[in-house]
Amino acid sequence: MDKQTVTIYDVAREAEVSMATVSRVVNGNTNVKPATRKKVLDVIDKLDYRPNAVARGLASKKTTTVGVIVPDVTNMYFSSLARGIDDIAAMYKYNIILTNSDSDDEKEVQVLNTLLSKQVDGIIFMGNEITDQLREEFKRTKTPIVLAGSVDDQNINPSVNINYAAAVQEEVKNLIDRGNKRVAFVCGPLKYAINGKYRLKGYKQALKDAGIPFDEKLIFETDSKYKTGTLLQPALSSAGATAAVATDDELAAGIMNGMTDAGVLVPKNFEVITSNDTKLTEMVRPKMSSITQPLYDIGAVAMRLLTKLMNDEPVNEKEVLLPYGLMKRESTK
């Protein structure tokens, strides 16, 4: 019941060895005679000694902690990634410091700096946009940083993603093949490379392949919120769209519900296909067809990659693209 904290020195004294030896057995160093090891282990047990990770971090310059920057854990897309990250981190004996950035540029660099000051061994960044300033900060540190489910068009940091352009292209082709001439592209902010550069490119390519002219009016740039989706029906209808590709599941659910509530039947009169395959796709009615992304795996692979970087192990590919699929459910014909 005593609360005085027991240190390595106490163990050393009690076991009649030096701190160095205690340190060795705690760290599983092999250069210690079995008899001594046992003696030390017994004392550790008796005294209920628990190494102070902070002191250890100072001495060894390793904290076994990694920073994770995420726009919002409340978003299923990101929480799925985060879960994959934490599981692999745990597997490799790391803990994660999780911080929400709200995609706020300023908060992102500020949070990055506090993470660095806490001497994390590595960082996983998830975010919609990498500003110049952030990129500068990334460059300035030698702490490894990997991007998960997030693209930087300058491709400086290692990253784990799917091929967004190809995925959207396939979605759109799919829709066009079934006769949709006017497919809306409903996305988050176009200033985010993932939308404005990759996904939009896929959309345009599919149009081009089908010989359909690009129409600016079919691009709906939103904030990716469910609520926003619900309000889109009038605009979509008056633009003459007969189908929509959405870049976010909540947004897609909003669109679908907005349509349905306005009496437009999905998928009969309007098809919807979404992009993240979170479990929400199964919960709404009709169930939403979606690009399938291995969300958990994106996080997991990113963390695994980071462990290699932190150990200076060789890494064969710095830009991992995981496979995606297309899952037909009930929101498409």
Added chain:
Amino acid sequence: MDKQTVTIYDVAREAEVSMATVSRVVNGNTNVKPATRKKVLDVIDKLDYRPNAVARGLASKKTTTVGVIVPDVTNMYFSSLARGIDDIAAMYKYNIILTNSDSDDEKEVQVLNTLLSKQVDGIIFMGNEITDQLREEFKRTKTPIVLAGSVDDQNINPSVNINYAAAVQEEVKNLIDRGNKRVAFVCGPLKYAINGKYRLKGYKQALKDAGIPFDEKLIFETDSKYKTGTLLQPALSSAGATAAVATDDELAAGIMNGMTDAGVLVPKNFEVITSNDTKLTEMVRPKMSSITQPLYDIGAVAMRLLTKLMNDEPVNEKEVLLPYGLMKRESTK
């Protein structure tokens, strides 16, 4: 571009003062002449000095980091709490180490111990059950621990919750008042005090108040999964239930969809009411009526409470009960 890390000592030398003085200005200590302060600040800026939080933690015995144990961030109930926690933590300059426990007893105590070894200043625990062993560990440390959205029937640790019994009682009364004689109680494991002790109590009380005898057959103990909910229709129908109270939103969505898919109209032929008011309630059709819980606030208040505990500030109430409400949507008449 140089990567050698600059220490407080470098700043001291460059500014021609002692480390103590640099430390003072970094920590905003007032006992330093404005002129010296400026000189030091300039050097800090010039050298781009960033204090090492690990060394600081060792010297000051404060890490400005708190541990957060959660069953699964992927669950919206918990991610909402986590978000509230992180926001308030950030406000008070703390970071959170987030760990998923999967409600695994063993993992919970193990994770608690690594958190303590990392010298977190406090811990917020979310979990379904506090085993005896865990309670022992809680007692053994003097690091403050608060429970968020989680109940321990022995009420040893400070906690933030709503009155689950009263809320369920109100839900059930509501259903009974509209003529439902057979209301099913679909819950997570009854061994969890929140279900078996509190919510069930509220359910029974409502029955008692209405003079309806308790029927074991109307209690459906599940794993709280969406999928499980979808499979419940046959059992619910054959038990003669005309309404269900569910303790989890995903579970409730499953029940509702299962009913609907089987041709049972909600709410006309079967009413459903749920308990967590996550945004899922608005996304499914019909929208689900629910107890409203201030999820974000539960996390936020828990974190605020923890800051007080960490600063040895007086705390007036150790068991906070936040207000709940009842939100009628479309899954009830």
Added chain:
DNA sequence: TATCAATCTGAAAACGTTTTCAAATCAATG
């Protein structure tokens, strides 16, 4: 101008580990 209190500053000791380096021990060999 001497005195006193208040204000500022620095030297050095923590904080609890890891790590380096040399010394001690041990076993086997010639």
Added chain:
DNA sequence: CATTGATTTGAAAACGTTTTCAGATTGATA
């Protein structure tokens, strides 16, 4: 029974801060 090389060990120096305590400086007062 010395000699050698491997195996175990311990002393002490990091690691980069905070904090304590005493000393130096300042400004006002008598």
